[in-house]
Amino acid sequence: MKIAVLIKQVPDTDEVKMDPEKGTMIRDGVGSLINPLDLNALEAALFLKGERGGTVTVLSMGPPQAERALREGLALGADRAHLLSDRAFAGADTWATAKVLATLLEKTGPYDLVLAGEKATDGETGQVGPEVATLLGLPFATYVSRLSATDGGLEVRRTVEEGYQRLRLPYPCLATVLHDLNEPSMPTLAGKKRGRRAEVTRWGLSDLGLEETEVGLSGSPTRVVRIAHPKITRQTAFYGARDLDRGIAHVVALLKEKALLQGGGQA
Amino acid sequence: MRTERNGLGGVFVVAEVRRSGIHSCTLELVSKARELADARGREVTAIVLRSPSEEPVEPLFRHGADRILLVEDERLGSLNAEVHSRIVAHLIGKGDAEIVLAPATTTGRTLLPAVAALIHTGLTADCTGLEIDAETGLLLQTRPAIGGNVIATIKTPDHLPQMATVRPKTFPVAPPQDRLGRVERPLLDESLFCTSVVCLGEESVEGEEVDIQGLDVIVSGGKGLKRPEGFRLLQELADLLEGAVGASRPTVEAKWISYPHQVGLSGKVVAPRIYLAAGISGAVQHLAGMQTAETIIAVNKDPEAPLFRVADVALCGDLYEILPRLIDAIRREKEERHD
Numbered sequence: 088m089k090i091a092v093l094i095k096q097v098p099d100t101d102e103v104k105m106d107p108e109k110g111t112m113i114r115d116g117v118g119s120l121i122n123p124l125d126l127n128a129l130e131a132a133l134f135l136k137g138e139r140g141g142t143v144t145v146l147s148m149g150p151p152q153a154e155r156a157l158r159e160g161l162a163l164g165a166d167r168a169h170l171l172s173d174r175a176f177a178g179a180d181t182w183a184t185a186k187v188l189a190t191l192l193e194k195t196g197p198y199d200l201v202l203a204g205e206k207a208t209d210g211e212t213g214q215v216g217p218e219v220a221t222l223l224g225l226p227f228a229t230y231v232s233r234l235s236a237t238d239g240g241l242e243v244r245r246t247v248e249e250g251y252q253r254l255r256l257p258y259p260c261l262a263t264v265l266h267d268l269n270e271p272s273m274p275t276l277a278g279k280k281r282g283r284r285a286e287v288t289r290w291g292l293s294d295l296g297l298e299e300t301e302v303g304l305s306g307s308p309t310r311v312v313r314i315a316h317p318k319i320t321r322q323t324a325f326y327g328a329r330d331l332d333r334g335i336a337h338v339v340a341l342l343k344e345k346a347l348l349q350g351g352g353q354a
Numbered sequence: 355m356r357t358e359r360n361g362l363g364g365v366f367v368v369a370e371v372r373r374s375g376i377h378s379c380t381l382e383l384v385s386k387a388r389e390l391a392d393a394r395g396r397e398v399t400a401i402v403l404r405s406p407s408e409e410p411v412e413p414l415f416r417h418g419a420d421r422i423l424l425v426e427d428e429r430l431g432s433l434n435a436e437v438h439s440r441i442v443a444h445l446i447g448k449g450d451a452e453i454v455l456a457p458a459t460t461t462g463r464t465l466l467p468a469v470a471a472l473i474h475t476g477l478t479a480d481c482t483g484l485e486i487d488a489e490t491g492l493l494l495q496t497r498p499a500i501g502g503n504v505i506a507t508i509k510t511p512d513h514l515p516q517m518a519t520v521r522p523k524t525f526p527v528a529p530p531q532d533r534l535g536r537v538e539r540p541l542l543d544e545s546l547f548c549t550s551v552v553c554l555g556e557e558s559v560e561g562e563e564v565d566i567q568g569l570d571v572i573v574s575g576g577k578g579l580k581r582p583e584g585f586r587l588l589q590e591l592a593d594l595l596e597g598a599v600g601a602s603r604p605t606v607e608a609k610w611i612s613y614p615h616q617v618g619l620s621g622k623v624v625a626p627r628i629y630l631a632a633g634i635s636g637a638v639q640h641l642a643g644m645q646t647a648e649t650i651i652a653v654n655k656d657p658e659a660p661l662f663r664v665a666d667v668a669l670c671g672d673l674y675e676i677l678p679r680l681i682d683a684i685r686r687e688k689e690e691r692h693d
Contacts, residue, residue: 123620181467182476208619210499212479214467217435221471226436226551229464242554247460249372250559252432255552266613308476308513312494315505321650325668327657331676334669338630338651339683341667345627345649347570347595348688 088141088236090132091192092165093203093219094125096149096156121156124204126163126271128264132202133164133272135236142166144195148176148187154287162274162282169195173291178304181210185218187302190295192223200241201261205230216263227261228254232268359514361452364396366515368442368456368465369414371404373558378527379457381417383520385528386484387455388418390493393486396452399423401445403438405431411537416530422537423449432553433461439468440546447473448540451515453493455484458519466519476510477517482524483507492516498623498646523568566615570627571597574617574644575605578633578654578673582610587677588632594684600624600644602634618643632673636661653677 220227326334483496
């Protein structure tokens with residue numbers, strides 16, 4: 088079974104500090120890591136490889152430093168890694184990102200299965216997976232919290248608002264996965280060594296055979312008009328051990344003011 | 355599609371159809387669509403894809419739709435991303451849509467990216483604001499990014515339609531008006547229903563549904579609870595306020611509570627009217643997921659807890675003493691209201 092895993096490098100939110108003036112995150116000097124849900128996707132891919140044999144390939148689009156995320160993927164057990172990195176790719180929205188990833192999947196495939204996290208912790212759109220699948224004409228499933236590979240196809244359980252939906256998708260197909268799918272493993276020492284040595288193939292615009300107008304900012308249907316940094320300033324009313332009665336009265340008054348104490352007529 | 359189209363068909367809303375029927379978030383979107391369509395002098399069309407049903411569609415008219423495209427087919431009873439997206443793409447293409455909105459639910463967030471890819475246009479996820487730019491007539495789409503620390507305004511200048519998903523409870527439902535519209539049942543080519551995906555079944559999970567986004571009140575707990583049972587106390591308070599229970603990442607990692615409750619960058623980003631945090635010190639990871647709440651109440655033993663700095667009300671002390679007192683005070687207040 089040939090499996091591809093789409094991974095994204097995101098800022099390590101545990102290290103992020105806040106700019107107290109602007110209320111924005113200071114990303115400079117902050118480490119980055121593989122988007123957490125992509126690790127669940129990779130874990131599932133490695134499990135299926137163990138079960139059914141085959142290869143796991145990790146693919147990412149990003150700046151040259153994104154190579155680190157791919158090496159981490161290799162350290163965890165991926166067999167191959169491809170990095171899409173080119174100035175022309177910068178500023179891509181989800182459509183232009185999907186276009187480039189879909190093209191790379193075609194160039195390096197065919198794959199039986201493509202996996203990715205349901206969304207990334209930074210952009211949080213969840214759109215790239217379904218867009219890649221659709222551009223490639225692959226059946227796909229989102230919000231997958233369980234999956235198993237059978238000879239007849241990939242069986243998945245989707246977690247949705249009302250409960251679960253179970254589907255069987257024929258190969259090749261794509262699935263985006265949720266946190267509760269599995270517990271991602273940690274890399275072993277031998278894995279880390281391998282990750283450092285293994286080859287990461289770099290792909291630029293000309294390698295893909297795409298036009299500059301199809302990728303990056305110029306290939307993106309959407310444009311950012313402006314970015315605002317909402318400044319949230321709050322006056323904190325502080326109640327210590329001796330003022331707790333007043334503090335509790337303050338909270339009750341707030342609830343009353345917001346009309347949040349009216350329900351629960353049976354109480 | 356870079357366009358020969360002109361978008362004269364106006365604003366389209368993809369209805370959220372669940373097993374229980376048309377979900378109320380559809381009415382929110384139809385209300386907003388009415389506003390946008392009026393600004394453009396265009397019509398509002400709602401697309402309803404479902405298995406044959408007796409449920410009336412007229413409420414959609416009363417809240418703003420001029421026209422409903424109703425497709426009823428046994429094969430549309432359960433979401434098939436391939437089939438549903440193909441039909442939606444077909445209908446909005448044929449109808450020359452200028453704007454397409456869908457709820458940012460698991461269904462909308464699955465369907466709309468596929469539609470955007472099929473017709474080659476832009477899509478903005480989880481919008482919290484939508485307005486028409488007076489100068490250009492374009493749709494300005496506002497969405498929070500990186501946990502609400504940044505608000506981005508996005509447009510789709512050269513492609514039609516302009517598409518967005520919108521979180522439920524973002525826009526109010528407009529008061530119903532005495533208006534009617536037309537129901538059209540488009541005949542669809544059989545090829546649109548072609549699929550290789552098989553639905554093996556659906557299970558409802560009663561009472562298990564945890565959807566903390568979009569509720570007015572969230573009562574969250576952190577490691578300061580000291581033990582998993584502490585969440586029962588939070589649940590009691592949340593129930594009293596018809597809210598939900600949230601949690602910090604360490605408590606989820608310790609398996610005190612399940613992941614859907616997790617608030618923060620690696621969980622849910624929430625903006626309730628009241629966010630009460632008990633025993634949460636306030637890592638940036640967590641703050642970024644809740645700091646846009648209307649009012650923040652923090653309960654913590656440590657006077658230096660970072661969460662106090664973003665709180666409107668800080669209660670410093672033992673949460674096992676404070677919360678029961680707060681619960682009593684709320685109960686008394688509610689009883690008085692009923693006497």
